[in-house]
Amino acid sequence: MRMRKIYEKVIVEKIYASIEKASFSLEPQIKKLIYDAKEKEKNPYGKKVLEVIAENIKIAENKKIPICQDTGMIVLFFEIGSKTRIEFRKFKTLQELVDFAVKIAYKNMYLRKSVVYVPDRKNTATNTPAVLWCENIPGDEMKFSLMIKGFGSENTTQLRMFLPGVEQNEIIEFVAECVKKAGPNPCPPVFIGIGMGGTAEKAMYLSKKALLDIGKKKRWKMAEFEQKIISKINETGIGPGGFGGNFTCLDARVKTFPTHIAGFPVAVSISCWAHRMHQESI
């Protein structure tokens, strides 16, 4: 089988550029959801928050100031074509390569180094290691999705192991309850990723991966369920900033995986309005 060679330098440069994009600007599909909500929000506090958010996005882009001071942990989802081969020379592993790119990006771009060792909580001083996930895909392409994940929202993550016979509306209730419990902490209006099925950790993984689909074209199969979730969450009235309003959740996406006859894991990942991500193909 002929393998397509991919050089370390290319991957490092793409990751570096992705961190730069995601730190100082939001993807167009995310901005559109925020700006639409700003026009439609009825609550004066909620509207004010969305106006400030819009202003913040503009200042971050124009003056190159990080959108949020929590420049997060880097989460990277790689999809590696089975007909590709990374030419490792300088680095021994993909993790090592990724961490190199993250380290220089955080230093050069004056991003906050928020990663600490566990359990002693000493800062690693480089914002590494990144959280790295790799999947194998057919073909000779390599793709990655990079997410800058802040912990105001990460701390509100939930997992519930439902019984097999759980009804759809119980799941919707659970997701809305997660957002209600989180209240103002994850910086609403939020984006929701839901992972259903698999094992506990697979559901968690899927919920994070589902956040990558935010604002993109809906898949008809899940669109109705996702819409019900959004509506249920918005009934809470938490609103932008948690000060009340019509818009608590701007989009929700579901990813599924077959599960065991004895269970039904459901995981909920929440992203703040500053959903910072970027996708690249090599």
Added chain:
Amino acid sequence: MKKVKTPLDVETIGKLKAGDFVEISGVIYGARDAAHKRLVELLKKGKKIPFDLNGQIIYYVGPTPTPPGVIIGSCGPTTSSRMDIYTPDLLKAGLKGMMGKGIRSEKVKETIITCGAIYFVTYGGCGAYLSQFVKKCEGIAFFELGPEAIYKINVENFPAIVGIDSKGRDIYSF
């Protein structure tokens, strides 16, 4: 819009109601999780802490590093509830104001009432916007904590909302 000057006095605090939009000017102190832990440890040991708490506002912030030629990096609020376990001790030691984002515990709310203090909230995730209201910023203590050091921050018309007023009224329970 109400103007607020630091350090805070009883009269100013008394006039502010939960939900009021305010603009804060003067010195505020930036401190978050690890700095709080240390401050409270020092207070409990009866030792001196790095700044005079009386009438001051602590802003729950860990800014991004300051690039050359600018005043401060991105500097939005962090989640206040993580500071709840430390806040009552600081209020009892003279602190009058806090600023962050999100709900506070009942214990904090009670202490706010008994100490005649106030809790401000500001715009979560809007660190670029909020940096525009900072006129000066310097690290003053616990430098080894990196982004969790204590910062002395001069602000002018820094926008915030009264989250919990001195009577215990809470914007999040409206």
